[in-house]
Amino acid sequence: MGLKFLVVGAGAVGGYFGGRLLEAGEDVTFLVRPNRRKQLEQTGLVLQSVKGSAKLDPPLIEKGEAGTFDVVLLSTKAYQLDNVLPDLKGFMHDDTVVIPLLNGIGHLDTLDRYFNKDTVLGGLCFIESTLTEEGHILHTSSGHRLTFGERNGEMSGRVTRIGESFEKTNADVETSIHISEGMWRKYLFITTLASITTLFNCPVGPIRESEEGRAFTYQLIDEIITVMRHTDEPIKDDFADKAWRQFMKLSEETKASMQKDLEKGLPVEADHIQGYLLQLAEKHEVSTPYLQAVYTNLKVYERMKDDG
Ligand SMILES: NC(=O)C1=CN([C@@H]2O[C@H](COP(=O)(O)OP(=O)(O)OC[C@H]3O[C@@H](n4cnc5c(N)ncnc54)[C@H](OP(=O)(O)O)[C@@H]3O)[C@@H](O)[C@H]2O)C=CC1
Numbered sequence: 001m002g003l004k005f006l007v008v009g010a011g012a013v014g015g016y017f018g019g020r021l022l023e024a025g026e027d028v029t030f031l032v033r034p035n036r037r038k039q040l041e042q043t044g045l046v047l048q049s050v051k052g053s054a055k056l057d058p059p060l061i062e063k064g065e066a067g068t069f070d071v072v073l074l075s076t077k078a079y080q081l082d083n084v085l086p087d088l089k090g091f092m093h094d095d096t097v098v099i100p101l102l103n104g105i106g107h108l109d110t111l112d113r114y115f116n117k118d119t120v121l122g123g124l125c126f127i128e129s130t131l132t133e134e135g136h137i138l139h140t141s142s143g144h145r146l147t148f149g150e151r152n153g154e155m156s157g158r159v160t161r162i163g164e165s166f167e168k169t170n171a172d173v174e175t176s177i178h179i180s181e182g183m184w185r186k187y188l189f190i191t192t193l194a195s196i197t198t199l200f201n202c203p204v205g206p207i208r209e210s211e212e213g214r215a216f217t218y219q220l221i222d223e224i225i226t227v228m229r230h231t232d233e234p235i236k237d238d239f240a241d242k243a244w245r246q247f248m249k250l251s252e253e254t255k256a257s258m259q260k261d262l263e264k265g266l267p268v269e270a271d272h273i274q275g276y277l278l279q280l281a282e283k284h285e286v287s288t289p290y291l292q293a294v295y296t297n298l299k300v301y302e303r304m305k306d307d308g
């Protein structure tokens, strides 16, 4: 029998990858709140994608309803976790695994505290997607990669089995025995991209074209790497170089999802992305003026947003 998937967060990431799984014929249900349920019942789950659009009619479930699932694909924002986690235990059995797709690293501490540590795999994704006003998932550039694996670096039967479920999906899904390293690499990349696009309030193009923009980005990467190297995590020598090359290869219009959220006046994951690194910097007494400036900009934004 096939695995039963529960996608938690029918937004830009969960809606996309969950939708692709459903499109491939897998058993996928979406945990939603009442407003999103109403919207999805009216419009269907619509993927407007450069990789092929689709309109799907997914099974929906709300907190407290009956049902258990084998795999939870967790794709809310970090600041929504405290609210959503208590709703999940009722949907899980002893062998259910959770695959988090959030950006960042700090959520692993939260999830490990909340579930049995063995329940939580490592996961990450590269995709540029956003929710439109109608609630459609708009996927704008060709990447749609999801990677997951055991955080202890083993290739387990459960990871292999979940990987097989993704085989027919219209997305690049891979299992990895280096998922922890991959998550830290992505954390460096996304912190850099989210920081510069929110601070300069523009896409990558103008930042890269200006000497000062490039210098700022270079310094920021250096600061983040210095902080990361003070941890016991698998931070390889080529991290900074690869992040820089990735930044130089991006298309001119690329913006981090954090910048898109900021433009829409939505909450941002500042505490989760930049704030978590600043906590590590404080703990290890690393000076981080560039990251601090980025974080301050985001906190001022949050303040202005709260004041209406
Ligand atoms: N967008 C992107 O391009 C990328 C984003 N990421 C990361 O992925 C994560 C998710 O981001 P993204 O998909 O963009 O965020 P979205 O805001 O688009 O989606 C989050 C979804 O979670 C739902 N949700 C929140 N709380 C609950 C709850 N209690 N019960 C059910 N559903 C809930 C929201 O539904 P509701 O309508 O009810 O609020 C919303 O649909 C973030 O960590 C982000 O940084 C990673 C790579 C790329």
Ligand SMILES: CC(C)(CO)C(=O)C(=O)O
Pocket (backbone or CB within 6 Å): 103, 125, 126, 127, 128, 129, 190, 193, 255, 256, 257, 258
């Ligand atoms: C940079 C990108 C699009 C890669 O997935 C991302 O993670 C984000 O903007 O949140």
